[in-house]
Amino acid sequence: MTADLLRPAGHTLQQQIQDLQIDLFSQMLFTPLTMMMIGFYLLLQSYIDKRAMSTTVMLISGVVMLGLFIYGTTKTYKMANKVQHLKLGYSCELAVGQELDQIVRPQQHPYRVYHDIPFDGFNIDHLIICPNGVFVIETKGRSKPINNGEKQFKVRVENDALHFPNHVEKAPLEQVRRNVTTVRNWLNSATGTEVPVGGVLVLPGWFVDLRQKITFPYIVSAAALPKQLPQFRAGSLELAQIQAIAHQVEQKVRDVAKAG
Numbered sequence: 083m084t085a086d087l088l089r090p091a092g093h094t095l096q097q098q099i100q101d102l103q104i105d106l107f108s109q110m111l112f113t114p115l116t117m118m119m120i121g122f123y124l125l126l127q128s129y130i131d132k133r134a135m136s137t138t139v140m141l142i143s144g145v146v147m148l149g150l151f152i153y154g155t156t157k158t159y160k161m162a163n164k165v166q167h168l169k170l171g172y173s174c175e176l177a178v179g180q181e182l183d184q185i186v187r188p189q190q191h192p193y194r195v196y197h198d199i200p201f202d203g204f205n206i207d208h209l210i211i212c213p214n215g216v217f218v219i220e221t222k223g224r225s226k227p228i229n230n231g232e233k234q235f236k237v238r239v240e241n242d243a244l245h246f247p248n249h250v251e252k253a254p255l256e257q258v259r260r261n262v263t264t265v266r267n268w269l270n271s272a273t274g275t276e277v278p279v280g281g282v283l284v285l286p287g288w289f290v291d292l293r294q295k296i297t298f299p300y301i302v303s304a305a306a307l308p309k310q311l312p313q314f315r316a317g318s319l320e321l322a323q324i325q326a327i328a329h330q331v332e333q334k335v336r337d338v339a340k341a342g
Contacts, residue, residue, distance in 0.1 A: 091179025093198040094205045095172040099165060106161045113154025117147050174223035174286040175207055177304050182208060182219070182311075192321060194328045196335050201268075206261055211327050215278035215316025216269065218261045218299075222254045222285055237285060239301050240293035244285075258283050258299040272330040278317020282307075 124143055128135050135143075175197075182195045194211040208219035226233040227248050234247035244251045258281040269277040281299030290303050302310050319327070 091197040091208065092172045092175035094200070095168055095175060095198075099168045099172060102161060102165050102168065106158065106165060109154065109158050109161060113150060113158070116154075117150055120147060120150075170223040170225070171221070174221045174284075174304070177286045178208060178219065178221045178284050178307065182210060182307070192324060194324060194331075196331050199331065199334055201264060204261075206265065209265070209331060210311070211319070211324050211331070212312075213319055213324070214312070214314060215280055215319060216265065216327060217280050217282050217311070217314065217316060218258060218265050219282045219284060220254065220258045220261065220299075221304075222283065224285065224288070226287065235287065235289050236291055237288045238291045238293055239297060242294070242297075244301075254283055255299065255301075262299070269327060269330065273323075273326055275323070277323075277327060278319070280314060280316030282311065282314065 120143065124135060124139070179195075179197055192213065196209045196211075197207070199206040199209050206218055207221045210217045210219060224237075224246060226235055227246075228234070229247065236247070238245040242252065242255065244254060262279050262281040266277060266279040269279065283299045283301045284304050284307055285301070286304035288303055290301055290306070292301070300310070300314050
């Protein structure tokens with residue numbers, strides 16, 4: 083292999099998880115080792131001086147070690163929670179990537195799918211190029227609350243907001259719209275033509291209850307994506323346009339170093 087590879091789904095999140103897991107392991111070692119070193123130093127000092135530690139030294143040492151323990155435990159807990167949050171997002175991106183793969187396999191669908199497209203300060207989860215336009219696809223993983231022993235799995239789309247069982251969100255919709263604008267401006271500049279770009283928000287594991295007729299972006303569950311995406315429309319693209327756009331996208335995502 084002489085060229086770098088395309089980014090797989092969740093590439094950036096996978097790297098973040100790996101880096102954070104290393105930091106978490108280091109943090110888990112740091113606190114107990116530091117406390118042991120302090121204790122060993124005090125015992126050694128007492129042995130050299132040939133006298134027992136004073137009450138004041140013992141109290142100060144105890145306070146310092148207690149503070150270290152609280153700090154280390156709190157930091158470890160926060161890092162572990164962040165790892166779990168990233169893993170949820172990574173799993174959702176993989177799920178959506180697999181659903182997109184189901185779309186592009188049939189020969190009659192000239193689709194191009196790319197994952198984890200880097201921009202300045204952020205990444206777009208997935209980008210698909212097809213005869214109906216270019217679609218920015220963002221994935222949002224949300225944990226399901228439990229009510230009366232059963233997980234709640236329905237999200238209502240109403241008044242331009244996502245109504246989850248326990249809270250309401252507008253930020254994911256606004257994020258997709260911003261990303262659509264960014265991609266449209268970039269592709270228009272890169273290709274020298276007006277490129278039709280639409281947006282799709284995917285909520286893996288949730289049943290989407292649409293209470294408003296028109297949504298921008300489109301909002302679907304991961305399971306419904308292969309069936310519904312071919313029906314979405316941002317504009318019209320010829321095969322030559324698809325190839326030209328795909329060439330520009332590949333310059334961004336073909337950056338995974340080859341093995342060996």
